[in-house]
Amino acid sequence: MVRDPFVGIPILLKINNVYSGMFMHTHLRTGEIGEGIACDFLKAKGYKIIEINFKRRYGEIDIVTKLNNIFVFVEVKTSASSVMPEWQITPHKLKKFKRIIEGYFLEKKLYGMEVRADVILISFNPKMGEHTLEHIEGIEF
Numbered sequence: 001m002v003r004d005p006f007v008g009i010p011i012l013l014k015i016n017n018v019y020s021g022m023f024m025h026t027h028l029r030t031g032e033i034g035e036g037i038a039c040d041f042l043k044a045k046g047y048k049i050i051e052i053n054f055k056r057r058y059g060e061i062d063i064v065t066k067l068n069n070i071f072v073f074v075e076v077k078t079s080a081s082s083v084m085p086e087w088q089i090t091p092h093k094l095k096k097f098k099r100i101i102e103g104y105f106l107e108k109k110l111y112g113m114e115v116r117a118d119v120i121l122i123s124f125n126p127k128m129g130e131h132t133l134e135h136i137e138g139i140e141f
Helices: 026-044 091-108
Strands: 010-015 018-023 048-056 059-067 070-079 114-125 130-136
Touching (some): 026 048, 026 059, 059 091, 070 091, 091 114
Antiparallel strands (some): 010 018, 114 130
């Protein structure tokens, strides 16, 4: 049995130059673990990781990658419970994802580049340290 050594360990958070101890929420850790698994998977398939967690007030892109000459924007959905990760993908979420991709292109001035949007679904068992991964390429908005 593989145990997560960080469960229950306080995280130091720096706010206004003052450190305060707090416990990281489980869902945030699950998301970070899923993004790490997804990055490893993509690198192994030959993708170049350009950026992780590109955030703006109107949304977030989990992973920006490039494969050959195609920019690939990846939404990672991770579940460590009985809730299936694909249930977390709603029409509203897809609309936000499309909007943040458009914003990324405008901000980075990547006009005329080929683009694709993917989703990676991860079911994670934190007690066993095991996961399953499904990579859906070229989602439709």
